[in-house]
Amino acid sequence: MPANFPEIWLDRVIENLDNADQAPWLDGVAELDADVSQLGENTVTEKNIIHIAATDFEVDVLINNTTYPIPVQVYDDGDLQFSLDKYQTKVVTVSDDQVLGASYDKIDKVTKAGTRAILTEKFEKAIHSIAPQENTAKTPVIFATGVNGTDAPLMDGTRLRLTYDDLVRLKAACKSGKFPLKDRRLVLSEDHWNDLLLDRKNFGDKLVNYAEGTPAPKIAGFNLYTYENMPYYTAAGVKKAYGAVVAGTDKVASVVFCKDGIAKKTGNTKQYFAPAATNPTGQTNDLAYRHYFLATPFRAEKIGAIL
Known part of the structure; x- marks a missing residue:
């Protein structure tokens, strides 16, 4: 087994996490x-944090001003602190026989499950x-109605379907x-995506022809995506805690956000x-990995959901 085995495997895991889909x-x-x-570091309270400059400052514009001196507007900024989420794998045991040579194929085979689990989580x-906590003026959370024009509400069992x-x-x-008009992104739950697939009148083959690597379809001003692990809300429209048990009356959400309002690190x-x-x-080598990552809105604004 090569002396630099731990370093080779760590570098490969980092590369796979960075370059994974x-x-x-x-x-x-x-x-x-x-x-x-x-x-x-190396304690139970270990954290990765970042500080970024932030400001809500907007300059007031005077039109056809005739009053002097011009009023003074004081610049004000601030600092935002974010704590990155921590993801840890369970310990994986690898025998000496399995790591002889430490080729990339062997490294990827052994670490694939852990890398995939980290990416999923x-x-x-x-x-x-990214999903808003509840309905506010700046974070709208609305409900699908199943209504398309004058048709009777469309249902999927007891669930009202999402319509145009x-x-x-x-x-x-x-x-x-x-919300700025530019680059509004709507991430649809699988149920909502399927609802739109059934609406051939409004969507035709726009969604059917969607394939990985092609531009997201743009409908009603939204760039549309779909993702299978979407957050849940209560029947009252309040977001459930991450990992909370889903109740029978809970509703899965589709989430809308503006790209420039999201922080990623x-x-x-x-x-x-x-x-x-x-x-x-x-006679086994024991391996485990810890990875830090964050994606979150800068502020509780320009994010929304439909249930």
Whole structure:
């Protein structure tokens, strides 16, 4: 076994996490240009945090002004602190026989399950974090009605289906919430995506022909995506905690956001390694990984949901 086995495997895991297929609805969300500070390293309170400058400052514009001196407007800014989410794998045991040569094929085979699990969890947590907590003027949370024109409400069992009319209502709610028109992204739950697939009158083959690697279809001003692990809300329209048990009356959400209102940051990836040389009984190398990542709105605004 090569002496640099731990370093080779850690580098490969980091590369796979960085280059793995992203949730496409996060594509183009800029990685924050902020240094990661690690607090409490190697303790149970270890954290990755970042600080970024932020401001709500907008300059007032005077039109046809005839009053002098011009009023003074004081610049005001602030600082936002974010704590990155921590993702940890369980310990994986790898025998000396399995790692001889430490080729990339062997590395990927052994670490694939852990890498995939981290990616699944971090993207599921990301869309949950982006989703608004509840309905407000700046974070609209509305309900699908099943209504299309003058037709009777469309149902899927007891669930009201999402319709084109509902997308127009969501568009109006985004306008009221002062969402920028540019790059509004709507991540549809699988149920809502299927609802639109059934509406051939309004959507034709726009969704049927959607394929990975092609531009997202744009309908009613939204760039449409779909994702299978969407957050749940109570029947009253309040977001449930991440990982909470889903009740029979809960509703899965589709989430809308503006790209420029989202913060994304990849933190440290750490490998924990115990060599087989210290384990004469099992003669296995023990591996575990810790990864930090964050995707969240800068503020509770320009995000919404439809249930």
